[in-house]
Amino acid sequence: MTANRPGIRFGFPAPLLPDGVAPGTNILVSGATDSGARSVALGLTAVESYRNESQLLLSADVCGRELLDEADAVTDTLDPSRTAVIDCSGTADEDHRFDQLAAPIDGPGDLIAIETEFGTLYEKLRQSGYARVRIGVFSISSLLSHSDLQTVSRFVHMLTGRVIATGDLGVFHIDSSLHPDVAVDVFEHFCDLRVEVRRTEEGEVQVRTGAPGAELDEWDSVTPLTTSSPQRRS
Known part of the structure; x- marks a missing residue:
């Protein structure tokens, strides 16, 4: 669970989580394939341009460049200079690999290599002067298709623990x-x-939120996400 850390709360594109979340928070975003959950998770990883933030994305189901295109389509605020991608999709199309600040990994099943690359890229972002990092995993489902539940849960537990220790933000899509x-x-x-x-029959994307194990809030529409900077948090 989140450490009681001081600091500026993470903000998100409207209308997602209008009160923001505290540093060191880990968020699980779940939904069916066509629900819009992936777009919601990408919206949560969007950096606040007026903050000293960066983002580190794990791309396990599509090539890194495709994931970045998806992220840019959601918020229209993607800044490649603030972004590092671990491309472990295993795609054979080298021309579409995203290699800025990153080294491709053979596939989603190589969690040791992914963990090593994560540590390397995280340190590069911090050494570049960014005070905090938004970490996004896309997706847990792809990792589970190549490794067993126990192995993937250990990996996710490691990442969430690191987020808590460093006061960053973790977003995990399943x-x-x-x-x-x-x-x-x-x-x-x-x-x-x-x-x-x-996603409703009318095509509206809705979310409900809550603490793990607790009753979730009422469904609320997030269609469309605001294609602008995340809401400013004081």
Whole structure:
């Protein structure tokens, strides 16, 4: 769970989490494949341009460049100079690998290499002068398709612990339609906040939030996400 850390709260694109979250918070974003959960998670990783922030994204299901295109389409605020990507998708198309500040990894199953690269890129971002980092994992589901639940849960536990220790932000996306509830519950246990996403028959994306194990709030529309800077937090 989140350490009681002082500091400026992380803000997000409207209308996501209008009160922001404290430094050291880990968020699990879950929803079916076509629910919009992935876009919501990408919105949560968008840096606040007026803050000294950067982002570190793990791309396990699509090539790194495609993930960045998705992120830019969600918020229209992507700054490549603030962004590092661990491309472990295993794509054979080297021309579409994202190699800025990064070294490609053979595939999502090589969690030791992913962990090593994570530490390297994180330190590069800090050495570049950024005070805090938004970490996004896209997605837990892809990691689970290449490793067992126990191995992936250890990896996620390591990342969430690091987020707490450093006062950063962790965002973890999981496709709930691909896994039994027990798998989602395992990763929820490592996080401070759960964001559940659904798409209505009319195509509206809705979210509800709450602490792990607690009753979630009422469904609230987030269609569309504001394509501008995240809400300013004082």
